[in-house]
Amino acid sequence: xxxxxxxxxxxxxxxxxxxxxxxxxxxxxxxxxxxxxxxxxxxxxxxxxxxxxxxxxxxxxxxxxxxxxxxxxxxxxxxxxxxxxxxxxxxxxxxxxxxxxxxxxxxxxxxxxxxxxxxxxxxxxxxxxxxxxxxxxxxxxxxxxxxxxxxxxxxxxxxxxxxxxxxxxxxxxxxxxxxxxxxxxxxxxxxxxxxxxxxxxxxxxxxxxxxxxxxxxxxxxxxxxxxxxxxxxxxxxxxxxxxxxxxxxxxxxxxxxxxxxxxxxxxxxxxxxxxxxxxxxxxxxxxxxxxxxxxxxxxxxxxxxxxxxxxxxxxxxxxxxxxxxxx
Amino acid sequence: xxxxxxxxxxxxxxxxxxxxxxxxxxxxxxxxxxxxxxxxxxxxxxxxxxxxxxxxxxxxxxxxxxxxxxxxxxxxxxxxxxxxxxxxxxxxxxxxxxxxxxxxxxxxxxxxxxxxxxxxxxxxxxxxxxxxxxxxxxxxxxxxxxxxxxxxxxxxxxxxxxxxxxxxxxxxxxxxxxxxxxxxxxxxxxxxxxxxxxxxxxxxxxxxxxxxxxxxxxxxxxxxxxxxxxxxxxxxxxxxxxxxxxxxxxxxxxxxxxxxxxxxxxxxxxxxxxxxxxxxxxxxxxxxxxxxxxxxxxxxxxxxxxxxxxxxxxxxxxxxxxxxxxx
Numbered sequence: 188x189x190x191x192x193x194x195x196x197x198x199x200x201x202x203x204x205x206x207x208x209x210x211x212x213x214x215x216x217x218x219x220x221x222x223x224x225x226x227x228x229x230x231x232x233x234x235x236x237x238x239x240x241x242x243x244x245x246x247x248x249x250x251x252x253x254x255x256x257x258x259x260x261x262x263x264x265x266x267x268x269x270x271x272x273x274x275x276x277x278x279x280x281x282x283x284x285x286x287x288x289x290x291x292x293x294x295x296x297x298x299x300x301x302x303x304x305x306x307x308x309x310x311x312x313x314x315x316x317x318x319x320x321x322x323x324x325x326x327x328x329x330x331x332x333x334x335x336x337x338x339x340x341x342x343x344x345x346x347x348x349x350x351x352x353x354x355x356x357x358x359x360x361x362x363x364x365x366x367x368x369x370x371x372x373x374x375x376x377x378x379x380x381x382x383x384x385x386x387x388x389x390x391x392x393x394x395x396x397x398x399x400x401x402x403x404x405x406x407x408x409x410x411x412x413x414x415x416x417x418x419x420x421x422x423x424x425x426x427x428x429x430x431x432x433x434x435x436x437x438x439x440x441x442x443x444x445x446x447x448x449x450x451x452x453x454x455x456x457x458x459x460x461x462x463x464x465x466x467x468x469x470x471x472x473x474x475x476x477x478x479x480x481x482x483x484x485x486x487x488x489x490x491x492x493x494x495x496x497x498x499x500x501x502x503x504x505x506x507x508x509x510x511x512x513x514x
Numbered sequence: 515x516x517x518x519x520x521x522x523x524x525x526x527x528x529x530x531x532x533x534x535x536x537x538x539x540x541x542x543x544x545x546x547x548x549x550x551x552x553x554x555x556x557x558x559x560x561x562x563x564x565x566x567x568x569x570x571x572x573x574x575x576x577x578x579x580x581x582x583x584x585x586x587x588x589x590x591x592x593x594x595x596x597x598x599x600x601x602x603x604x605x606x607x608x609x610x611x612x613x614x615x616x617x618x619x620x621x622x623x624x625x626x627x628x629x630x631x632x633x634x635x636x637x638x639x640x641x642x643x644x645x646x647x648x649x650x651x652x653x654x655x656x657x658x659x660x661x662x663x664x665x666x667x668x669x670x671x672x673x674x675x676x677x678x679x680x681x682x683x684x685x686x687x688x689x690x691x692x693x694x695x696x697x698x699x700x701x702x703x704x705x706x707x708x709x710x711x712x713x714x715x716x717x718x719x720x721x722x723x724x725x726x727x728x729x730x731x732x733x734x735x736x737x738x739x740x741x742x743x744x745x746x747x748x749x750x751x752x753x754x755x756x757x758x759x760x761x762x763x764x765x766x767x768x769x770x771x772x773x774x775x776x777x778x779x780x781x782x783x784x785x786x787x788x789x790x791x792x793x794x795x796x797x798x799x800x801x802x803x804x805x806x807x808x809x810x811x812x813x814x815x816x817x818x819x820x821x822x823x824x825x826x827x828x829x830x831x832x833x834x835x836x837x838x839x840x841x
């Protein structure tokens with residue numbers, strides 16, 4: 188019977204989450220019974236979409252939900268063997284027992300690091316892929332803007348658009364990330380929104396307007412993009428991080444969508460699961476060719492999970508924020 | 515050579531337009547030359563979408579543009595005969611000469627009043643039809659909300675949704691219009707947004723949420739609808755009258771579209787011209803069957819055009835606002 192440390196949400200944050208909103212709890216986890224497995228989490232994913240669940244959705248005084256990659260360490264379930272890798276939604280804990288529901292076996296690509304399955308080659312990358320190509324109906328050579336282009340989803344979206352021969356502008360929150368996007372990723376224009384007002388900077392960077400805005404931010408970024416949308420433009424709305432903590436996410440010029448006949452559409456990755464096979468084939472190839480680059484920010488140990496989530500909200504991450512739960 | 519009175523925009527309104535923003539000008543109009551027609555306008559259409567053009571789009575000190583129905587009174591053009599009815603975009607004047615470009619011959623339905631071609635059976639009705647069925651992808655039996663349901667577009671949209679066996683809620687700005695929508699049109703619920711806060715009233719009226727919101731208003735109506743949208747809901751955005759005069763049209767909860775995966779799409783009637791034949795057949799039938807009812811508010815004489823437009827902004831119209839230019 189292993190001891191598992193897990194992170195509970197013990198107070199709903201008002202505005203930016205604080206470490207004191209969370210509590211590290213140690214508890215006993217039962218060994219695998221008949222038809223069960225015991226899973227040890229290896230890595231957990233830290234995502235912007237976790238923030239709204241802190242306000243509503245995540246139960247208080249329970250271990251938090253969240254994407255993770257674990258390894259089966261005991262099995263009395265005929266579908267799983269010890270050593271199997273499994274993705275799961277029970278991220279904020281070291282161990283858990285399961286009847287197998289909600290576990291998906293992962294066969295890692297032997298030519299790529301394991302962690303890429305947690306981002307570019309996992310749901311994060313798939314969100315970018317389907318959001319841009321399916322929801323955004325991207326066509327080769329279009330004019331594209333991606334916000335939080337230094338983040339896990341944004342960086343993949345921006346690079347897919349480059350692969351599709353688009354003109355791509357990215358926004359990010361630090362000069363260091365901006366340099367990576369310019370020098371390593373090769374975006375056509377990069378805006379550090381903390382030093383350049385987004386509205387004027389985006390106008391200057393988009394002489395041919397915008398056909399697609401991949402929105403992770405909402406608020407002032409969305410307002411700036413709405414001023415630049417070309418006729419029949421598309422805005423896949425993946426996140427609204429501007430409003431997650433501040434509540435300052437009002438959009439004042441939404442009426443712009445009428446005359447330019449612009450579409451906005453909120454989505455989640457499960458909206459286009461029919462594309463998952465294509466995605467895995469394309470993305471594995473792009474990663475191996477070096478056409479999709481990535482960054483990771485890895486915090487060590489489950490106790491660091493709250494700080495990792497808070498740091499993500501402050502933009503401390505370069506690329507995907509992960510916590511190594513065990514190794 | 516007839517004299518024509520026409521309405522010029524002589525000052526851009528700040529906020530609600532005033533009569534003093536417009537000037538009635540009398541001028542000589544040339545007789546039809548070779549390849550030309552002289553058209554006398556009979557009716558002009560007064561539409562909410564005219565308001566944003568007063569701020570940008572409509573030239574100052576020129577006769578205003580706007581939809582109209584006229585009659586050819588002189589013709590030296592082989593495509594038109596004296597007596598032909600023609601729709602045109604040169605509404606705010608009594609007479610004009612034309613080389614025929616921008617004129618569309620109208621063959622009126624002999625079993626319907628001529629003016630229905632200006633609204634339910636014209637572009638107004640087509641905007642409702644395509645906006646609901648094409649952009650909104652309405653399915654039979656869905657949950658629907660239509661704002662400005664007493665207006666020319668909204669009343670048709672609401673009735674098409676009823677014909678499609680939907681549960682339909684409408685909002686309007688007076689008890690008289692609300693009664694017409696309840697008693698004559700038979701909507702399932704009607705909200706007078708001037709006496710009932712829209713957010714609470716819409717929540718009470720939509721126990722099964724909303725699949726489609728046909729938006730003519732934006733602002734607080736859109737915010738209220740965004741709180742009620744079901745998964746994969748659609749919001750065809752036809753107008754944003756909340757912001758046309760006040761500028762108070764910010765939307766604070768647009769992030770709701772993400773988890774419910776809601777689509778908003780701005781549109782204009784020309785986006786779905788491939789449906790025009792179906793529309794004319796369906797709508798003529800519905801009008802003759804009495805399944806689509808309508809109201810008209812007709813002002814007399816071109817000099818009343820500015821007041822008609824201002825009145826529209828105040829909700830003085832029941833149904834379609836028209837000006838009878840001549841008879």
